[in-house]
Every structure is written in structure tokens, then in C-alpha cells.
Amino acid sequence: MTQNPGSSRRYTDDEIQRLLKRAAELESEKPSLPAPVDGPTLEEIESIASEAGINPALVRQAALEMESPTSGVTVLAPQSSAFLGAPTVFELERVVRGEATQATLESLVPHLQRAADGMGHPSLMRNTLTWQSEDSSKMRALLVTVSAERGQTRLNIEERYGNLAGSLFGGIVGGGGTGLGFGVGFGVGLGALGSALFATVFPFVALGGTWALARGIYKHSVHNRMRRLTKLMNEMVAMVEYGVEEDEGGGALTSG
Numbered sequence: 041m042t043q044n045p046g047s048s049r050r051y052t053d054d055e056i057q058r059l060l061k062r063a064a065e066l067e068s069e070k071p072s073l074p075a076p077v078d079g080p081t082l083e084e085i086e087s088i089a090s091e092a093g094i095n096p097a098l099v100r101q102a103a104l105e106m107e108s109p110t111s112g113v114t115v116l117a118p119q120s121s122a123f124l125g126a127p128t129v130f131e132l133e134r135v136v137r138g139e140a141t142q143a144t145l146e147s148l149v150p151h152l153q154r155a156a157d158g159m160g161h162p163s164l165m166r167n168t169l170t171w172q173s174e175d176s177s178k179m180r181a182l183l184v185t186v187s188a189e190r191g192q193t194r195l196n197i198e199e200r201y202g203n204l205a206g207s208l209f210g211g212i213v214g215g216g217g218t219g220l221g222f223g224v225g226f227g228v229g230l231g232a233l234g235s236a237l238f239a240t241v242f243p244f245v246a247l248g249g250t251w252a253l254a255r256g257i258y259k260h261s262v263h264n265r266m267r268r269l270t271k272l273m274n275e276m277v278a279m280v281e282y283g284v285e286e287d288e289g290g291g292a293l294t295s296g
Contacts, residue, residue: 082099082100082103083285085099086099086100086282096282097278097279097281097282097283098278100278100281100282103278123255124205124209124255124258124259125255125256125258125259125262126201126258126259126261126262126263126266127201127262128200128201128202128205129198129199129200129201129202130197130198130199130201130262130265130266130269131196131197131198131199132195132196132197132198132269132270132273133194133195133196133197134194134195134273134277135192135193135194135195136192136193136194136195136277136280136281136284137191137192137284138191138192138193138280138281138284138285138287138288139167139188139189139191139192139193139284140167140186140188140193140280140283140284141188141283141287142164142167143283144279144280144283144284144287145164145167145169145186145188146164146169147279147283148169148186148276148279148280149162149169149171151272151275151276151279152171152184152272155182155268155269155271155272156171156173156182157175159173159174159175160172160173160174160182161173167187167188167189168185168186168187168188169184169185169186169187170183170184170185171183171184171185172184178203179201179203179204179207180199180200180201180203180204180265181199181200181203182197182198182199183196183197183198183199184196184197184198184272186276186280193280193284195273195276195277195280197269197272197273199265199269201258201261201262201265204258204261204262205258208254208257208258209251209254209258
């Protein structure tokens with residue numbers, strides 16, 4: 041069993057250097073404490089914003105975005121596919137302390153409409169808000185649920201892009217790459233050029249080019265949606281947190 045070194049233990053010059061080096065390494069690994077900040081709290085800033093005619097919930101949303109684009113948000117979907125360049129499912133989840141009221145849940149609908157480009161429909165049953173929508177071409181499907189129960193509010197966003205991936209890769213790679221590759225490869229390679237090498241290599245070059253094109257379009261489209269949905273989550277969290285605090289504050293004043 042290893043014993044702690046006593047104060048009477050003496051060290052050689054080599055041991056002293058090793059001790060000081062290791063102590064410096066431990067110091068650099070230790071997280072530094074943030075410097076104390078003498079300024080207003082978030083609640084005080086919200087009060088100032090309210091007096092200036094700014095919605096306090098927007099102040100809370102700004103604070104969430106400033107801390108991190110996905111501050112406190114759990115990403116449940118798998119990582120990006122190496123072949124596709126982006127995931128086929130994107131899911132976010134957040135749990136907020138306190139139960140959102142029906143009025144607060146209803147206030148989330150305009151934010152959902154904007155994120156879904158106006159397409160879709162909400163459903164509010166008791167303490168659960170559900171939003172379902174598909175874009176006009178059915179390339180993506182969005183499902184949002186906000187449920188308040190047992191002293192907390194759970195927010196979940198899920199969007200699926202399987203149809204978008206199938207359309208892009210099937211159309212561009214399957215149609216364009218295969219048709220162009222084998223058509224030109226065999227037609228020009230064997231017919232006009234009389235080159236078996238060209239006929240063999242060109243289809244693979246064409247497939248690679250169309251795959252890169254489809255992958256780039258898919259990655260760009262999905263990543264744009266991921267950023268937009270993360271912003272939507274931050275907006276909803278800010279609205280729910282503010283609504284819960286308003287309800288708790290009003291209840292405290294009433295009971296007092």
C-alpha cells in the first residue's frame with residue numbers, strides 16, 4: 041500500500057526537478073476558476089429589457105445562444121453519415137424545471153410555424169403540444185412535442201431527411217452518374233475511341249463526381265436545417281423558462 045510522503049522525506053536534485061515538472065503539469069490541467077463578475081443577473085437584465093419594451097424571453101434566448109449554440113440541449117440523433125455527409129435524422133431534447141401552462145404552450149406555435157415555413161398543424165391536448173409537418177415535396181418530416189408534467193417540461197424536436205437523401209442520391213448518382221457514366225463510357229470509349237480503358241474508367245469517374253455533388257447538396261441542406269432547429273429549441277426553452285418564472289412569481293405574490 042502506497043503511503044503519503046512525509047514532511048521529513050528528503051529528495052534528490054533529480055526528484056526535485058521531476059516533482060516541480062509534474063506539479064506544473066497538474067496546475068495547467070486544473071480548470072481555472074472564472075474571475076468574479078460585478079454585474080446584473082439575467083433576471084435584472086430581463087427587467088431592464090421589459091422597461092425598454094423588449095420581450096424578456098428574447099433576452100433569455102440571447103443568453104442561451106451566447107453561451108453556446110446548443111447550450112443545455114441534448115443531441116439524440118446519430119452522428120453524420122460518412123457516405124451521405126449528414127445524418128438522416130436530427131433530434132434535440134431539453135428538459136426545463138417547472139410545468140409550462142397552456143398559455144405558454146400556445147405561445148410557442150408562431151415559432152413552430154416559422155421553423156416549418158408555415159406548413160404543418162399544431163395539436164394541444166391538456167398539457168402536451170404537438171406539431172407535425174412535411175415540406176411541400178415531402179423531402180423532410182418534422183415532429184415537435186412539448187409536454188409538461190411531474191414538475192418539468194420536456195421539449196423534443198425530431199426531423200427526418202430519408203426522402204431527401206433518397207431523392208438526391210437516387211436521382212443524381214443513380215440516374216445521372218450511371219446513365220452518363222456507362223452511356224458515354226461505352227459509347228465513346230468503345231465506339232469512337234476504341235479504348236477499353238476509357239470505357240472502364242469513365243463510369244467510375246462519373247459516379248464519383250455525381251456522388252460528390254449529391255453529397256454536397258445534401259450536407260448543405262441538412263446542416264442549414266440543423267442550425268434552424270437548434271435556434272428553434274433555444275427560442276422555445278427561453279419562452280418556457282420565462283413563462284414558468286412568471287407563473288411562479290405571480291403565484292408567490294398571490295399567496296403573499
